[in-house]
Amino acid sequence: MKLIKITLFSLSMAASFGLCSPTALAAETTASSSVSVSETISHLEKALEEIAKSDFNTAQVHLKAARTSGEKITGNETIVKQAAALVIQGQIKAKLGDIKAASEELHNAISLYKSL
Numbered sequence: 001m002k003l004i005k006i007t008l009f010s011l012s013m014a015a016s017f018g019l020c021s022p023t024a025l026a027a028e029t030t031a032s033s034s035v036s037v038s039e040t041i042s043h044l045e046k047a048l049e050e051i052a053k054s055d056f057n058t059a060q061v062h063l064k065a066a067r068t069s070g071e072k073i074t075g076n077e078t079i080v081k082q083a084a085a086l087v088i089q090g091q092i093k094a095k096l097g098d099i100k101a102a103s104e105e106l107h108n109a110i111s112l113y114k115s116l
Helices: 001-051 056-069 077-095 097-113
Strands: none
Touching: 001 056, 001 077, 001 097, 056 077, 077 097
């Protein structure tokens, strides 16, 4: 009888843990995604400031950080991919020293990230 009670108790504990964990994971994913979006936007804005100053080396550091944090973003997959492509194009144009085109690409990426 004692063995049956222990078995039932352990099964009920396992079931309750199984019901609670998807909820916790969903909340964690949403929170980390919003942090990644704001972090990505922050890096892009800093990169824009550096591009305006023609400091392309520092801008590249911020653009790499923006791409890294952008990979963690979940949400509308199409928008995330478009924004990431714009960041890459902005990074390429910044390497070439094209301030106007790089700024335009990065502003478009920021507006896409803000729409998430």
